[in-house]
Amino acid sequence: MSSPPAITIATRESRLALWQARHVQSLLEARGHAVTLLGMTTLGDQILDRTLSKVGGKGLFVKELEHALADGRADIAVHSLKDVPMELPEGFALACVMEREDPRDAWVSPHAAGLADLPQGAVVGTSSLRRVVLLREALATLGRADVRIEPLRGNLDTRLRKLDEGQYQGIVLAAAGLKRLGLGDRIRAVFEPTQSLPAAGQGALGIEVRADRADLIEALRPLAHQATWLRVAAERAVSRAMGGSCSMPLAAHAEWVGERLWLRTAWGEPEGAATLVRAEDTASVASLDEAEALGARVAAALRAAGAHAPHGEA
Numbered sequence: 001m002s003s004p005p006a007i008t009i010a011t012r013e014s015r016l017a018l019w020q021a022r023h024v025q026s027l028l029e030a031r032g033h034a035v036t037l038l039g040m041t042t043l044g045d046q047i048l049d050r051t052l053s054k055v056g057g058k059g060l061f062v063k064e065l066e067h068a069l070a071d072g073r074a075d076i077a078v079h080s081l082k083d084v085p086m087e088l089p090e091g092f093a094l095a096c097v098m099e100r101e102d103p104r105d106a107w108v109s110p111h112a113a114g115l116a117d118l119p120q121g122a123v124v125g126t127s128s129l130r131r132v133v134l135l136r137e138a139l140a141t142l143g144r145a146d147v148r149i150e151p152l153r154g155n156l157d158t159r160l161r162k163l164d165e166g167q168y169q170g171i172v173l174a175a176a177g178l179k180r181l182g183l184g185d186r187i188r189a190v191f192e193p194t195q196s197l198p199a200a201g202q203g204a205l206g207i208e209v210r211a212d213r214a215d216l217i218e219a220l221r222p223l224a225h226q227a228t229w230l231r232v233a234a235e236r237a238v239s240r241a242m243g244g245s246c247s248m249p250l251a252a253h254a255e256w257v258g259e260r261l262w263l264r265t266a267w268g269e270p271e272g273a274a275t276l277v278r279a280e281d282t283a284s285v286a287s288l289d290e291a292e293a294l295g296a297r298v299a300a301a302l303r304a305a306g307a308h309a310p311h312g313e314a
């Protein structure tokens with residue numbers, strides 16, 4: 001038998017990206033592969049101080065890594081699936097989706113145990129439009145028109161520093177990123193999906209390869225987690241059907257209830273009504289096709305309830 005192929009992982013150099021790449025590295029090494037990391041700075045990393053949706057969206061974190069796969073400098077790229085565009089470019093494939101970390105949003109604040117306890121006139125920081133519209137709805141329900149939501153950009157350490165410096169009284173981050181970096185003790189509370197519905201793919205890692213690398217797709221198969229993959233396929237199908245980019249305030253979250261997949265979605269407009277449009281459904285799901293069909297069906301219901309793509313997009 002031939003020995004397992006050597007694998008080079010292209011990775012961004014943020015602490016979270018490096019943790020994720022090393023996580024995959026150790027799983028592959030345990031299976032006998034020799035693994036090296038190729039660190040890269042992406043355009044997305046260079047402009048972390050600007051609102052991503054204004055400068056071209058999620059693809060920015062992925063494209064440079066794909067160049068390295070295309071020209072053979074690297075074999076695989078490890079991504080937070082939340083940051084991966086719905087349609088990969090021609091010639092690339094998602095080889096596997098791995099077991100999900102906590103998919104929920106986390107509340108981080110030295111000042112308040114939750115939104116209701118915020119001091120008068122508090123500033124809450126968050127970056128994604130999804131979290132903005134969810135927070136706005138939650139604050140309106142609590143009658144907290146005094147609380148302002150302000151943009152918060154940068155990698156995890158930068159965001160926590162801005163909180164600690166007092167620019168915000170509380171911030172909302174993915175629980176998964178904090179836990180992976182050993183910062184779980186910064187989490188004051190996790191939002192249940194009824195309070196802050198997570199983004200499609202949040203907390204799940206995916207491994208991208210060149211579509212012609214059947215050898216790697218085979219080698220990565222043992223890292224796949226089918227129960228996560230089906231959840232994420234349903235969630236991503238919603239984003240796809242909605243023309244989803246990160247300029248869209250869209251939440252899509254699936255979880256298992258026995259053999260059935262329960263998919264919940266929410267959509268809002270940053271300048272629109274505080275109350276979000278929501279749609280949900282369940283289905284018996286055993287294949288990626290069935291998961292995607294559920295996603296398409298719930299997306300159609302969400303559109304019928306009033307959700308739409310931004311300005312003229314399909």
Ligand SMILES: NCc1[nH]cc(CCC(=O)O)c1CC(=O)O
Pocket residue numbers: 080081082083172173174176177201202203204205
């Ligand atoms: N938006 C950036 C991003 N991409 C993935 C994660 C967290 C980890 C994950 O979802 O797997 C984060 C940080 C955050 O949203 O707070």
